[in-house]
Amino acid sequence: MHTLHNLVSGPLVWLAFIIFIGGSIYKLVTMAKEAKKKDPLVYEYWDGNYAFRSILHWLTPFGSVNWRKNPVLTLVTFAFHISVILVPIFLLAHVLLWKESFDISWWYLPEAAADWMTLIVIFACIFFAGRRMIRKDVKYLTSSSDYWILAMVAAPFITGYWAHHHWPMYRLMYILHILSGEIMLAAIPFTRLSHMLYFVFTRGYIGSEFGAVRHARDW
Amino acid sequence: MSEPASKIESQKEIKQIKDMGLDQGVARLTPEKIEKVVNEVLENETGARLKAYVESCVHCGLCSDACHYYVSRKDPIFSPAAKVKQTLWEILEKKGKVSPEFIRRAAEVAYTECNLCRRCAMYCPFGIDVAYMMLTMRRICHKLGVTPQYIQDTAHSHSATMNQMWVKEDEWVDTLFWQEEEAQEEIPGLRIPVEKEGADIMYSVIGPEPKFRAQLIYQAAVILNAAGADWTMPATPGWDNSDMAMYTGDNEMMARLKKEHFETATRLKVKRIVMGECGHAFRSVYDMGNRALGWKMPPVPVVHALEYYYELFRAGRIKVxxxxxxxxxxxxxxxxxxxxxxxxxxxxxxxxxxxxxxxxxxxxxxxxxxxxxxxxxxxxxxxxxxxxxxxxxxxxxxxxxxxxxxxxxxxxxxxxxxxxxxxxxxxxxxxxxxxxxxxxxxxxxxxx
CATH class of the missing domain: 3.40.50 (Rossmann fold)
Structure with a gap:
């Protein structure tokens, strides 16, 4: 157990961050190069103001017609995305690890807030999975990989919550927490989680086309 | 969990509509030809944009309610993302190794179950442009020779006559004279100025106007005349602004058509093109055809009828x-x-x-x-x-x-x-x- 712990909390952390950061840079750079060669119109029509206008509307809860048409999903998806990004960065335990390892630190979330936000992520994943099973149109679009991705995102939060509350086998859960977190991080550039990387570009491009060429709104 | 698109199709027993163009086109296909053409198109004509769209789509179904097919039928196969699933997702996943039957269904989806209206781009959080992907599918079908018969006939007409409706040159000029004469009975002295070099405006219409709705040319002439516009219509091919080649996937022909249109306007030395009340023609002249020719924006300013009417009313040039x-x-x-x-x-x-x-x-x-x-x-x-x-x-x-x-x-x-x-x-x-x-x-x- 001890060796395993050393492995996941040592070399694998480095590996996960290298794959995540390196992979993200690689994906973005190759995409940008390929776009330059094969889709030059993306550069030609890109318009910073309209791209920003569109991105802003879609990053604002209820800022687009479709967000307003789906209030429950909108609440869940915003709560989920905010939590899934903030908790890993601003959790006290994580901040302390950065402090210990590199002597750098930053603001951290109050413990109760982090607890709630973790639960939000877990229940949002259950909500998304349920939606995939219940809604006919979403079910048709769903493949097994969609459930694996949800499981991959939920895993570090479930195991983290478990370990933090010292439930049975929490030591094992702690190891699994680190491992699943590493897997998720490394998977971002290479799975549909890459929507995190591409969002500003796909949204910004259509926002530019709608705004600068078509003089219409796209939200 | 997930089921392949083809399996769900057979469960749903979608009634296959007979179409000579699709059926005979598919009969000529072999898996090798499909693979070759698909990969040619994907390799040479698509790139980062398609990849980013396919990789970013989280299969959330938020686009469903954007589509009138889905809202009307409530059948999951009509969700915009589902149309991509039945076409490009599978093609990309199998690297072009799909069957002729798959292409038959994919062609029907791309040509007849999506209007390329781009409403779903406004409902997708990522702004994924499904219309672009359906056009890519149509491009593949065009190169495979699998296109619905009727629309292919209009594309043939475009390539043979440079207009959509097999209108011959003399018939076109004749129609203009005919409408001028008709209008003169109401407004003596009204002219439809043909081939007037240096006019401010070239007025262009779609092929079906002289063919079926010639009275629209009459009406436009009355409006332009009352507004005191300095306008003209060409007597040569290039008068038709419509473009079904854009919709069959025949991008080369789309470019030829727009080239003819813009060159006609340039030959007449007009300041701008005003076009009749047509939507797809506007898309072709303002958005897709010009780009196919390498023009970021149309080389001759293009004004749609709706904008032109606005201009006339705003300036008080038409009185009610x-x-x-x-x-x-x-x-x-x-x-x-x-x-x-x-x-x-x-x-x-x-x-x-x-x-x-x-x-x-x-x-x-x-x-x-x-x-x-x-x-x-x-x-x-x-x-x-x-x-x-x-x-x-x-x-x-x-x-x-x-x-x-x-x-x-x-x-x-x-x-x-x-x-x-x-x-x-x-x-x-x-x-x-x-x-x-x-x-x-x-x-x-x-x-x-």
Whole structure:
């Protein structure tokens, strides 16, 4: 157990961050190069103001017609995305690890807030999975990989919550927490989680086309 | 969990509509040919954009409610993302190793179950452009020789005559003279100036105008004449601004057509092109055809009829004798509203010309498509019933306005006109359908 712990909390952390950061840079750079060669119109029509206008509307809860048409999903998806990004960065335990390892630190979330936000992520994943099973149109679009991705995102939060509350086998859960977190991080550039990387570009491009060429709104 | 698209198709027992173009095209295919053509298109004509769209789509289904097919039929196969699943997802996943039967279904999806209206791009959080992906699928089908017969016939006409309707050169000029003569009976001295070099405006129309709706040329002449415009129409090929090649996937022909159109305007030394009330033609001249030729924006400024009317009313160049009395509603055509943002200008003109204007809901950029655009109506009678029953939401939308007293629907686009005509008839909505030009012609002060 001890060796395993050393492995996941040592070399694998480095590996996960290298794959995540390196992979993200690689994906973005190759995409940008390929776009330059094969889709030059993306550069030609890109318009910073309209791209920003569109991105802003879609990053604002209820800022687009479709967000307003789906209030429950909108609440869940915003709560989920905010939590899934903030908790890993601003959790006290994580901040302390950065402090210990590199002597750098930053603001951290109050413990109760982090607890709630973790639960939000877990229940949002259950909500998304349920939606995939219940809604006919979403079910048709769903493949097994969609459930694996949800499981991959939920895993570090479930195991983290478990370990933090010292439930049975929490030591094992702690190891699994680190491992699943590493897997998720490394998977971002290479799975549909890459929507995190591409969002500003796909949204910004259509926002530019709608705004600068078509003089219409796209939200 | 997930089921392959092909399996769900057979479960649903989608009735395969017979179409000579699709059926005979597919009969000529071999898996090797499919793989070769698919990979050629993907390799040479697509890139980062397609990849980013496919990799970013989280299969959330938020696009479903954007699509009039889905909203009308509630069948998951009509969700925009589902249309990509039945076409490019599978093709990309299998690297082009798909069967002729798969291509048959994919062609039907791309040509007849999507109007390329781009409403879903406004409902997808990532702004994924499904219309672009359906056009990519059509491109593959075009290169495979699997295109619906009727629309392919119009594309053939484009390549043989440079117009959509097999109109011969003398027939075209004859039609202009004929409409001029007709109009002169009402307004003596009215001219349709043909080949007037150096005029301010080249007025261009779509092939079906001289073929089926010649009175629209008459009406436009009356409006342009009353406004005192310095205008002309070409006597040569290049007069037709329409473009079904853009919708079959024949991008080379699309470029040739637009080249002819722009060169005709340049030859006539006009300052700009004003075009009639057509949506797809505007898309071709303003958005897709110019790009195919390498022009970021059209080399000759292009003004759609709706914008031109606005200009005329704003400047007081057209006077209204008596406003149109029957209550009207307005159908916002995708290609000039989502495609050019002319919604407020159109409303300005409607309010100037009509006593009682009642909005349909949703409206402006969010209006539902007519289900005829994107070349779907041009796929002809075999697919007519499907497109009409697949747009019951449009019938509901119009019917809600008739409850408020609406008697006339203004549809300022040829394809919308055709589509709505069928919907109004099929669902027994009992409303009249008009172009905005019809209304202007009816209410304007005409010179003696």
């Amino acid at each position: 004798a008596k406003k149109f009395e029957k209550p009207v509603t307005l159908h916002d055509p995708c290609n000039v509203i989502r495609g050019r943002g002319l919604h407020e200008m159109t409303r300005y003109v409607v309010n100037k010309t009509c006593e009682n204007f009642i909005e349909m809901t949703p409206n402006r950029e969010h209006n539902y498509c007519c289900c005829a655009g994107g070349g779907v109506i041009n796929c002809g009678p075999p697919f007519r019933d499907k497109r009409v029953v697949s747009n019951s939401v449009k019938a509901d939308q119009i019917s809600a306005t008739t409850k408020k007293g609406v008697e006339v629907v203004i549809a300022p686009c040829h394809n919308c006109h055709g589509g709505l005509e069928d919907i109004i008839h099929h669902f027994g909505l009992g409303v009249e359908l008009k172009f905005l030009g019809d209304i202007i012609y009816e209410v304007m002060e005409k010179p003696e």
